[in-house]
Amino acid sequence: xxxxxxxxxxxxxxxxxxxxxxxxxxxxxxxxxxxxxxxxxxxxxxxxxxxxxxxxxxxxxxxxxxxxxxxxxxxxxxxxxxxxxxxxxxxxxxxxxxxxxxxxxxxxxxxxxxxxxxxxxxxxxxxxxxxxxxxxxxxxxxxxxxxxxxxxxxxxxxxxxxxxxxxxxxxxxxxxxxxxxxxxxxxxxxxxxxxxxxxxxxxxxxxxxxxxxxxxxxxxxxxxxxxxxxxxxxxxxxxxxxxxxxxxxxxxxxxxxxxxxxxxxxxxxxxxxxx
Numbered sequence: 075x076x077x078x079x080x081x082x083x084x085x086x087x088x089x090x091x092x093x094x095x096x097x098x099x100x101x102x103x104x105x106x107x108x109x110x111x112x113x114x115x116x117x118x119x120x121x122x123x124x125x126x127x128x129x130x131x132x133x134x135x136x137x138x139x140x141x142x143x144x145x146x147x148x149x150x151x152x153x154x155x156x157x158x159x160x161x162x163x164x165x166x167x168x169x170x171x172x173x174x175x176x177x178x179x180x181x182x183x184x185x186x187x188x189x190x191x192x193x194x195x196x197x198x199x200x201x202x203x204x205x206x207x208x209x210x211x212x213x214x215x216x217x218x219x220x221x222x223x224x225x226x227x228x229x230x231x232x233x234x235x236x237x238x239x240x241x242x243x244x245x246x247x248x249x250x251x252x253x254x255x256x257x258x259x260x261x262x263x264x265x266x267x268x269x270x271x272x273x274x275x276x277x278x279x280x281x282x283x284x285x286x287x288x289x290x291x292x293x294x295x296x297x298x299x300x301x302x303x304x305x306x307x308x309x310x311x312x313x314x315x316x317x318x319x320x321x322x323x324x325x326x327x328x329x330x331x332x333x334x335x336x337x338x339x340x341x342x343x344x345x346x347x348x349x
Contacts (some may be wrong), residue, residue, distance in 0.1 A: 097181025204293030
């Protein structure tokens with residue numbers, strides 16, 4: 075089995091490592107040269123460079139070679155197999171930088187992040203779940219969230235009209251996080267709402283407010299800090315901006331293949347990113 079991921083590294087020591095889980099079918103179809111052939115518009119995928127610009131080592135994971143077309147099928151996102159694949163990725167990120175590893179998911183990617191967080195919480199620092207699946211297949215509220223003792227931040231657009239992640243249904247997810255410390259719900263307004271309500275350019279994908287969402291929801295922000303003891307609901311339009319003046323110029327790509335714990339992992343590594 076081969077697990078590919080797009081790796082972005084900031085200059086210097088990262089603040090933390092982030093594993094980003096895309097929604098939908100969970101596929102990027104990464105080429106050997108690091109080109110995205112699927113999923114480029116997804117909220118987390120299209121903002122990956124902005125997350126790296128905040129000082130994080132960022133890994134955007136593709137579907138594994140034994141589930142190349144759809145990891146949302148047959149509950150693979152919630153499986154022990156998926157968690158085992160990501161355990162190898164976590165080990166590799168820690169080998170590259172001895173910093174905490176956070177799982178960040180959006181839409182159906184929240185099913186992956188939450189399920190893996192439950193299975194691997196001794197190896198994970200916390201979770202950020204944006205547009206959390208709270209209905210039907212992959213419902214995060216139906217998981218045994220009471221096992222989680224990690225920090226968990228739920229991020230929600232107040233006008234998300236996707237039936238799988240409606241704001242009205244997020245409370246059961248928050249209520250299930252009985253032991254998560256801290257736990258918080260961060261709500262946003264504004265932006266543009268275009269097209270299919272469950273796709274990237276609708277409110278579901280934080281279209282037009284990406285910088286605000288990242289600056290408020292990134293690990294280390296005030297929205298998810300150790301001082302938050304219980305659930306906090308932050309309402310209204312998010313304020314704040316990301317650091318100005320970032321530039322991102324990918325000068326070359328390189329493909330690295332590693333054998334870890336009996337599993338071959340192909341990493342598409344972004345090199346010489348000038349930030």
